[in-house]
Amino acid sequence: MSYALIADGPWRVGVGLGMAFERGRTVSDSAIAAGLGDIGRTALGSVSASYHSGWFGARGSVVTDVGGHQQGTRASLDLDARYTVLPNLVLSAGPGLTWADRAYTRTYFGVNAAQSAATGLAAYDPGAGINTLRFNIGAMVWLSSAWSLSGRITASRLQGDAGASPITEQRSQTSSALFANYRF
Numbered sequence: 001m002s003y004a005l006i007a008d009g010p011w012r013v014g015v016g017l018g019m020a021f022e023r024g025r026t027v028s029d030s031a032i033a034a035g036l037g038d039i040g041r042t043a044l045g046s047v048s049a050s051y052h053s054g055w056f057g058a059r060g061s062v063v064t065d066v067g068g069h070q071q072g073t074r075a076s077l078d079l080d081a082r083y084t085v086l087p088n089l090v091l092s093a094g095p096g097l098t099w100a101d102r103a104y105t106r107t108y109f110g111v112n113a114a115q116s117a118a119t120g121l122a123a124y125d126p127g128a129g130i131n132t133l134r135f136n137i138g139a140m141v142w143l144s145s146a147w148s149l150s151g152r153i154t155a156s157r158l159q160g161d162a163g164a165s166p167i168t169e170q171r172s173q174t175s176s177a178l179f180a181n182y183r184f
Contacts, residue, residue: 056079109161
C-alpha cells in the first residue's frame, strides 16, 4: 500500500507500507545457507521521491523493517538519462547505488558465532555502508494515456562488507523485470 504525498510537475513523493516482496533466505537456497538459518519476510515502511524533467531523472527511497525482524534500513539512489525514440517509446539508462545500515548487513551478510560453528565459516560482523553499485537500462512504451508497459535490466555488484562476506558466493548479478503500469 502506498500513498502519494506530492505529485506536482516533475516531483513525486510518497510513503508506503507492506510486506517484503522477496523472501529473505531459506536453508534450501544453497549449501552455505543450510547452516545460517532462514531470513523470513517482514513488514516494510518506505519513503520515496523522484524528479523527472526532460531527459534527466532521479529516484531515491528509504526502506526500513517496521516488522521488528532485524532486517534494517536501506537507502537507494538511481539517476537516469531518458531518450524519446518515438512519441510513445522512451529509453533510459543510468547508475545507481544502495546504502545499508548495520542491522541489514548483519542479517544478510553476517555470520554470528552459532552460524560459524554450524557452517565452518569464519565469524563475520559487517558494518553499514554502500553495499551495491548498479547500472540500469530501461524502456517504456505507452499504450494509451493511462497504460504503459516497461522493462528494466540491471547489472549490479556487491561492494564493501557485503561483497567481502564469507557467505557471498557471487558479487555480480544481472536481473530483469517487466511491469504493466496504470496512471491515475
